[in-house]
Amino acid sequence: xxxxxxxxxxxxxxxxxxxxLAGHDYRYYVLDQPTVSDAEYDSLFRELEALEREHPGLVTxxxxxxxxxxxxxxxxxxxxxxVPMLSIRTETDTTIAGAQAFDVRIRRDLGxxxxxxxxxxxxxxxxxxxxISLRYEAGRLAxxxxxxxxxxxxxxxxxxxxxxxxxxRLATRTPPPVIEVRGEVxxxxxxxxxxxxxxxxxxxxxxxxxxxxxxxxxxxxDPAITARRPLRFFxxxxxxxxxxxxxxxxxxxxxxxxxxxxxxxxxxxxxxxPAALAEFYAAIEARRDALPFGIDGVVYKVNRLDLxxxxxxxxxxxxxxxxxxxxxxxxxxxxxxxxxxxGRTGAITPIARLAPVFVGGATITNAxxxxxxxxxxxxxRTGDWVVVRRAGDVIPEVVRTVPxxxxxxxxxxxxxxxxxECGSAIVREEGxxxxxxxxxxxxxxxxxxxxxxxxxRHAMDIDGLGDRLVEQLIAGGKVATVADLxxxxxxxxxxxxxxxxxxxxxxxxxxxASRNTTLARFIFALGIRHVGEATARxxxxxxxxxxxxxxATIDELLEVPDVGPVLAESIxxxxxxxxxxxxxxxxxxxGVRWTPGTPSPRTAGALAxxxxxxxxxxxxxxxxxxxxxxEAAGATVAGSVSKKTxxxxxxxxAGSKLERARALGIxxxxxxxxxxxxxxxxxHT
DNA sequence: GATCCTCGAGTTCT
DNA sequence: CTCGAGGATC
Numbered sequence: 255x256x257x258x259x260x261x262x263x264x265x266x267x268x269x270x271x272x273x274x275l276a277g278h279d280y281r282y283y284v285l286d287q288p289t290v291s292d293a294e295y296d297s298l299f300r301e302l303e304a305l306e307r308e309h310p311g312l313v314t315x316x317x318x319x320x321x322x323x324x325x326x327x328x329x330x331x332x333x334x335x336x337v338p339m340l341s342i343r344t345e346t347d348t349t350i351a352g353a354q355a356f357d358v359r360i361r362r363d364l365g366x367x368x369x370x371x372x373x374x375x376x377x378x379x380x381x382x383x384x385x386i387s388l389r390y391e392a393g394r395l396a397x398x399x400x401x402x403x404x405x406x407x408x409x410x411x412x413x414x415x416x417x418x419x420x421x422x423r424l425a426t427r428t429p430p431p432v433i434e435v436r437g438e439v440x441x442x443x444x445x446x447x448x449x450x451x452x453x454x455x456x457x458x459x460x461x462x463x464x465x466x467x468x469x470x471x472x473x474x475x476d477p478a479i480t481a482r483r484p485l486r487f488f489x490x491x492x493x494x495x496x497x498x499x500x501x502x503x504x505x506x507x508x509x510x511x512x513x514x515x516x517x518x519x520x521x522x523x524x525x526x527x528p529a530a531l532a533e534f535y536a537a538i539e540a541r542r543d544a545l546p547f548g549i550d551g552v553v554y555k556v557n558r559l560d561l562x563x564x565x566x567x568x569x570x571x572x573x574x575x576x577x578x579x580x581x582x583x584x585x586x587x588x589x590x591x592x593x594x595x596x597g598r599t600g601a602i603t604p605i606a607r608l609a610p611v612f613v614g615g616a617t618i619t620n621a622x623x624x625x626x627x628x629x630x631x632x633x634x635r636t637g638d639w640v641v642v643r644r645a646g647d648v649i650p651e652v653v654r655t656v657p658x659x660x661x662x663x664x665x666x667x668x669x670x671x672x673x674x675e676c677g678s679a680i681v682r683e684e685g686x687x688x689x690x691x692x693x694x695x696x697x698x699x700x701x702x703x704x705x706x707x708x709x710x711r712h713a714m715d716i717d718g719l720g721d722r723l724v725e726q727l728i729a730g731g732k733v734a735t736v737a738d739l740x741x742x743x744x745x746x747x748x749x750x751x752x753x754x755x756x757x758x759x760x761x762x763x764x765x766x767a768s769r770n771t772t773l774a775r776f777i778f779a780l781g782i783r784h785v786g787e788a789t790a791r792x793x794x795x796x797x798x799x800x801x802x803x804x805x806a807t808i809d810e811l812l813e814v815p816d817v818g819p820v821l822a823e824s825i826x827x828x829x830x831x832x833x834x835x836x837x838x839x840x841x842x843x844x845g846v847r848w849t850p851g852t853p854s855p856r857t858a859g860a861l862a863x864x865x866x867x868x869x870x871x872x873x874x875x876x877x878x879x880x881x882x883x884x885e886a887a888g889a890t891v892a893g894s895v896s897k898k899t900x901x902x903x904x905x906x907x908a909g910s911k912l913e914r915a916r917a918l919g920i921x922x923x924x925x926x927x928x929x930x931x932x933x934x935x936x937x938h939t
Numbered sequence: 940g941a942t943c944c945t946c947g948a949g950t951t952c953t
Numbered sequence: 954c955t956c957g958a959g960g961a962t963c
Contacts, residue, residue, distance in 0.1 A: 462953095466953080595949085595950090597948070597949060597950095598948080598949090599947095599948075599949095601948075601949075603949065603950080605950090616951085616952060616953075617952085618951080618952085619951095619952095620950090620951070620952095621950095621951085622949075622950055622951085622955095624949085624950095624955085624956070624957095625956090625957095628956090644951085644952095649950065649951055649952095649954055649955075650950090650951060650952090651955090686957090686958090687956085687957060687958090688948095688949095688957085783947095784946090784947070784958085784959080785947085786946060786947045786948080787946085787947085788945080788946060788947085789946075789947085815960095816945080816946085816959090816960065816961085817960085818959060818960050818961090819959090819960095820958080820959060820960090821959075821960090
């Protein structure tokens, strides 16, 4: 980017464009009543894209420009959720103490004193399926949508209509004009087993697990296939509604939904206090395997809806609910070998190759062992039988070994002395946990990773330059440094395996397009040790252009916020290296460029030296936009309130930060106050 | 000097 | 997601 910070007008414009486009999306996709022509829509979209390209800091996760790619892959129409489909925060403690922790937070947030009566909660099951929103208009099922990213999901109405237990009409004489019912589509165990038995009979492949099968069935392009999958549904909440007054409690809501003919699981209970929640958790866990469907835990909610509103949200998670999961499923398997991988920085990571084992809904064959100390701590050896699970139900993890089953003569793991890729010495610095290959860019593994990093999405964003291609380019001697990329011709690429003329041309075009970049991306792409995305942005903003950064002394680097002695030295050493300077020259000669900006050390600007904290939701300014505005004025935006905070900007649903600010006597303003402040300060400068 | 928080880096499977 | 390291804070 332009290290030039966006002007307040640009920030404002981006925010307006996002809201407008989101509105058009909704009218087009959900209401089917677009109010602008396609051409008008396109022009707004392109304007936002251009602004975001110039100032990547303006890009928000929910920007309409970010949807493409994430959602365009399928053939389902996007559906914008008027009320976002949020996820529930997961309690990390999988013992019954997790219930206690939730209660403590709720009582604190509600400001209840020690002697106050127990809070009324509802405890429900957490179904292992696929979240769906069912929109009923005048009592008829109008739209069914997946969660997607929470803001925009996919229109799967035709498929969902084939699910027998979901009513097409609500069983009430007086249905609300609009009501969205949210719940989970799942497949019962018995139905899943029967389906697989049928697959066997037909000589077809078996399905892996009920959850993925349900998710896959809902997203079939042909509803006839969905209809043949035995799907079911349980409701647990509401999205948008209009012309409807919900009951006073979640329990009342579940009863009302059930009375309308919507399936609601009956294993919920209204309880008081944390001990009863823990009791529910233990009781359900004991019955878990006997339930006719899969669950991965239970959910606790504050029962009264008015208290839910009072508690509000932290970022995108409701503060009045928590998912309390059961401990992850574990399985036992054998370590076939312990190998090592070489990362971009030369970090040597030991990996356990495992006999394939099915656990937590997937077959695990590899698991990272992190580093030497970790292996020693757990005493894992080749040939050992180990207990594995998927941490957070995703990343495979070796929990412990089964010592009784250790084969005779199993030897402890020894870190190899030489890098398996380049033969250079492997060294481990005093006090560091990781061992590193000392080969630097001599090491083909490090060169590959450096190239992949350079091309990655948040760096130069070169589409199509994946690991297969990079490997071939390096092995074939076509590319030694990142600067060589810009010399590649379509013919060079078309000569490689699995590379047609068309894709070769695409990759060359993508490389060419990456020439126009931003300073922050460029700095990040260089792959300086300890300099990630955030630090690269700080450096770009502080120095404005590459030249001053390249000649910066340690002392000058230390002036950059969040840069300490270690980073300063790493950055200076990088630019002192002749080879690195040569690569940078090569990149500049190849035409890589960006718009230089004005150096803006934090010491400049009207609000310089002041620390702001944002809390709650502002009426019209997105959080990132407010942050960008403040930073453009020279202020620091911090995440939490402390004595050093100058001022807190509070919006709707502000929480503990606001309380703390009041306790410390710190000035609190709202969005209007912020605008006045920025406008007022602007005149002085 | 201890502690909290953020950032960086590495990783799995579908 | 998770760990470790570095920076900032108390």
